[in-house]
Amino acid sequence: GQPLGPRRLSLKPVPKLPNMEAFLSQALMKVKKQARGFLAPELCFQAVKTATEQPFADGVKKERELFMVLLTSGQAQALLYSFFAERAVQKWTTPTGASWKSASPQPIHKAAVIGLGTMGRGIVTSLVKANIPVVALEQNLESLNMGKKAVMLLLEHEAMKMERGTQTLDFRNPARLQFTVDFDVLRDVDLVIEAVFENMALKKEIFHKLSEICKPGAFLCTNTSALNIDEIASATSRPQQVIGTHFFSPAHVMRLLEIIYGHHTSPTAIATAMQLAKEMKKVGVVVGNCFGFVGNRMMFPYVQQAVFLLEEGSRPEAVDQVLEDFGFKIGPFQMSDLAGLDVSWRSREDQGLTGASLPPGTPARHPLPDLLCENGRFGQKTGRGWYQYEKAGGRIAKADPWIHNFLAQYRDTHGIKTRFIDQEEILERCLFSLINEGFNILAEGIASGPEHLD
Template identity: 45%
Template sequence: MLEVQKQLWHYLGRFLCISRANMSVDYSVRGSVAVLEVNNPPVNALGHSVRHGLKSGVEQAARDNKVKSIVIIGKGQTFPAGADIREFGKASKDPWLVEVGHTIEASLKPVVAAIHGTCLGGGLEIALFSHFRIAVPSSRVGFPEVALGLLPGAGGTQRLSRLTGLQVAMEMIYSGRHVASKKAKEYGIIDEIVTGDLMTAALKYAESVQGRTLNERRLGHKAVPNTDSVEKYTSAAMAQVKKKYKGFEAPVACVQAVRASAELPYLEGMERERELFNHLKASGQAWAQQYAFFAERAVSRWEMPRGSYKTAKPLPVRSTAVVGAGTMGSGIAVCLLSAGLPVYLLEQNDKFLQSGVKMIENIMAGSVKLGKVSMETAKKAATLLKPTLNYNDLKDVDLVIEAVYEDLALKREVFSGLDKVCKPSVILCTNTSTIDIDRISTATSRPDRVVGTHFFAPAYHMRLLENIYGTKTSPEAVATVMKLGKTINKVAVLVKSCEGFLANRMNGPFNTEATFLVEEGASPQEVDQINEDFGMPIGPFKVRDLSGTDISWRINREVAKALGTTITKETRFLGGNRYCGLNDDFFDKGRYGRKTGKGWYLYEKVGGKIPTVDAESEEIINNYRQRRQISKRKITPQEILERQFYSCINEGFRILEEGICNTPEEIDISWIYGFSYPKYRGGPMFYASQIGLKRIYERICHYHETCPYSIHWVPSRLLKKLAENDVPFSQWSNHVAKSKSKM
């Protein structure tokens, strides 16, 4: 655990600028109002000197007979937006935030919190200790601590419910949801929304409450409403937590802490909150989630091993096009349209084109219904979409994304067509999931403008955007697609081109081993269950049914074609590697997954979501084993977990070895946002560091001996070196950089 802490401090030094050395609170008196102006840019984090400044400021105002009320306000862009995360894991210096808060609450002079920007975490707790709260219309409040594996630790779980009631408090805290000022006023969190200059409004409001009796304004003295419904609200909240946040500890603890606010006296509730906070703080989940938080920010600092990437400026993208109106192409179009970008949607015939348009309309309508996009955004998107059957309509667009089938010949044909009609400055992107970018870019006269933009299904939902550069891709093209990722609200990870790139290359052995495990004796449902117990949202065979077994079938044929061979019923090796044809047998039976109502599982209808085991699926597997003369054996849950996840980890180290990416963080973020790897485990590489590289290496060597015909079990040289030298996780990237410099 100490090593994980060191890694987090390392990130803080590299990527965060939370506070200045001279953190302070500016104290002034304006008429009869003392103003405590938090002056700690950029986000007015509640570091030690800010806490000290707030406490001493309230005490100074108490001693000044001229002062009749107090205003706490943030200087610059925001009210205090939370704790100073540079202090995470360190011994906190007095005064603690709770002590500051109780000093504010005990003041005999009214304290007004004047909120603008984002009032989050400890900032909202300071506001809740204040007697009155006003805010500008654009401000937002919330408790985001759950995203770091924690809960509000300075009274937030005990005080919010006294204003909003249990139901709202539980949901706000376990979800980490930010609430706009208008809704916050409806909830009772904000007393008044003000317009114009906030300081002027705050002074006026503070003057208006001078002399007010404050007992009913001190939340520590206030009862939680509707305490007779504690069990009802707790049960409902826990049901939602189990549904939305399966496996996460922090949301459960958040509900438990808020429940304590209704069942215990205030001070005892505060003790219960601290007990739950300390338990979470020491847990592996909190460290993993905090690691993931910083890792996400780290990957945004992309770099290429060559070219002027540091000075490369992205080209303007004012108009776009998507070639292919299938499931993926339509999803990509939704991403672009939702960001306000005009999109030409190109298809080969009107039937496919209209199907794509309908799909986009349905996705947007569903997003509006779920509150993910506004009705205004959806209406604007409809005007920005330009369906077409004519390549010439794309002649002036700034960026094109090809999203046709995973077929090299077809993709080269598309790029050749684009090369003929598009303007010289256009960026040509391919949504390929496996094919080396160089094999596509040679179909054009401008390989420097060709780059991979690999979206993950469903494209409008999954946040990962894997951007891939080839040997000729220019830094400007890379800079453009990396900026595009931010524009469309994706987490963009830059990787070097190779077969499978980063995410799918690691997913290869992960999925291959799943099939081998079934071939040897496990059932698809056993493999899926182990994965889901580990924290994956759905198992690998349910994933295949979701994407379609025909996708795997096509990819395997492309691999065989590249190797100059074909796949038959008797194929047992492909490119010298063990091959399992079970997926082919399901494909031959027309079991393509949800789209046909049957795949590895049976579904209640075509397009259905509820999987059930059926006799035909079991028969296909049994017949396959008999044809291959494979004796079914009992496979333990531990073997299933190791063969899938450890083979994936081994491939991750190879990717680092080969310079496909630069850091383990890029791998972990790719899996968190591309395959919904459980964030509370930090990602495959972070997980490996927690298990211990010596143990990982030992088991990989074991499977290399017992599974000699799978190249993915050949131990990575980098893994071997790191394991033998017991290199801590915080130094992996340095070793990767040194290894690449010697290549």
């Protein structure tokens, strides 16, 4: 009979497929676009490409070589550090001696969210995904119906993703998700997350009302991104149960949850907020109370430096591209458009930090973001910000000639001569501003360790 030939699959030649070069070229472009500076995806592509061109033994050898390149790379060390840092921050401590060892969380059987704007919608979605019954509250029926529609769309999208696996999402059951304009419905909740816009007077009014309505053991959380937790707590009769839970936008996607303790916040409140983060599959990081806390406080000089680069001759899309090529998921200007330029603008207005009459000693802050807000350009929510979008609420950012002309007019008005700014300068000025502010935060004891910043 005829010999059977090679029996081992590894000895059989890989058949040449038609248009392989074109296919691989397109695949590499896609990988590079998604990898954004990460080594592993491109080296994985190289390993697959080698498998289509060379014998099995040569492919294995090449894969081993590529693996060693990754194993000894700085990126591998950074990923290992990130892995262990995420676990280290679970062992929280405070300057008063409270810690994860001695504090026990209270169970959350039912939660509430006040405000169904961009952040509130994401927080409701996160709670529903964590299988925690939620009451969502708005100030009037028009806002409630608008928020409800947006929340249901988010949950439908999340349900579709979960159906691909083994889990399902029960969000149409009124016992699991309730929408209301009546504060009295909050009487039996275990925890409330306030997510209205950044206005101290409004937040204090809400917390005063919650203090009177909610049951004695309920925890009162604020999603403020920068405001003083102690001042908010002063409006209540239970400051020990007031805590900051700062979600990052989009709240149902971003894993970071900044947990801010005030002067009177109890260890039990901290432990409960940390447990809530865990149930929502987020990384809770406990930090102290200061303007901007850690996340936004580090972002302020970072975004400021990016804006100064525009003044000197760069463009939003150029700055964003450099940071994204370095490895950031999103650049500072697309990030600002996503979060909403009006959020920080309203916060600064509330503190009297906008306009010409700033208090003495106020740090230098570029007026360009405020000027955009005065022109009604709040970012994605209005379809215009640092970029233009296909519609209000759109997600696809495109360079905007209006912004280019606006920047040119601003420079002419102030007699600023533009210059060429290379990629290295953009990267260093943005990154070093983050790093320097991080050291200040550590020195002040706002964060208890470098892993809390990283």
